[in-house]
Amino acid sequence: LLRRHHDRLYALCRRLAGNEADGHDALQEALIAVVRGLPRFDGRSAFTTWSYRVATNAALDELRRRSRRPAPGLPDLDGSGGGGAPGAGAGAGAPGVTGGIEGLVADRLDVDAALARLPEEFRAAVVLRDLCDLEYAEIADILGVPAGTVRSRIARGRGHLADLMGNRTTATDRPTTRP
């Protein structure tokens, strides 16, 4: 069971955590929670949805825990502090949205950086929707918010993400919209 869902849960944790190391830590927490929570899994929701919920909580928990400890890695290059994203400066930094080292990192780090700049609730909604293909209702169930809120968060999160990533991909065509 864990092997079957390992890669999907890792992808979710990886995207929510923002980097590989934290993604693995979050995945570890998620798998532990899955193992421990299986006796209470009542089958009302699909196991995939339930496991995504567990992984989401584990990953967000890892983000909060990470935000409470100093980041020994790269400095916050743009000095923005991540725009509300607690893990923006950990590991990947935010090179994708800075002009100085643009192009020196892989695309996925830009995605990580862009996601890291999203508020946590936006990031979770966008990842659950775009990565996990969950429906609004399922995301609402996972996040504990109304479906309308989920739709709004997804729209706003996508908008922010498009702005952040668009600055990199179309830097010559349009001015940056990043504050």
Next chain:
Amino acid sequence: MTPSRDVDELASALIDGALGPDEAAAARRDPAVATRAAEMQAAREAVRLVPPPDPGRLDATIAAALASAGPTAAEPGGPWAVVDDPAAAGGLDAPAPSPTTGPATGTPPAPTPPPPDPVRMPARPPEGRGGSMVPMGPRRRRWTDPRWLGAAAAVVLVLAVGGVLAAQSSPSDDNGDQTASADMESAPSTSGSESGSDAGGGGGTEEGRTEGDGDSSSAAPNEAAPGAAPDQSTSGSAGGVVDLGSADSGDDLAERAARALADGTADQRGNEGQSSDEGSLSASSGCLDPLATESGPLLLEARATLEGRDVYVWVHDDGPSRRMVAVSTDVLCTVLVDRLVPG
């Protein structure tokens, strides 16, 4: 376009297919919405490109998770369900669980391998595979009970088969048991094993024959008896068994037995009757002497045909008289004649 909706919401809804046909068509005709949707779609595709996990860490991660559930959870089919940690409840039900204090912090700090090529996140699995899985806890409980029920059923089946086999092999066992008991009962008048066979024959089948009961335990030996009958009938006395010939009635059979006794066969029987031949007849015929335990010494053991039916005949010294019994040679070992022998 609906004025109240901003471009991002329309573009997002367009991506998700949440717009109606008219709204979607209108949104696509709006350049701002179309451009925004394209940007969101590009970002969406980028989000879905997740580098694959390090395969070398998969086993360690899963093992650590299983180890957190208990000492035996890591084993195949381990009892995950026995773990009942309230700390995990937050991960199941609460939107924002409390910080986990499990051993996940012990994730081995493996060196980061070179980043592999990103792979596209596969589409969400159909619910039929992962989504409709049966909860492990209840499923384990469902497995447990049938397992014990199956074991119990297997035990019952083994006992039943054993009982059937024991029943099929019971004639010889019964003979042995009955011989042993008859030895004790008839010991004063006869010697050891010789009388034991006779006594055992009578004691073991007395009830069965008088009740007309023909169970399977006596079936097999009786089926073998007719095959041996011709040889014995033609010899007149095969191994101590006298052939009385064909009798028309019980009286006729009794007279034939009386004549055999008078002709000296009785002496033969009286002198040799307690030999092992008696036992061989009982054993080979399958029908045991019903008078062995209730009458005196055996005077005559014979075969005959009574009204067309092959019978075994035993004559015992019953004090002032001689008592004869004739038993059918079929599987029922039915007592056809039980009367005194004249003379």
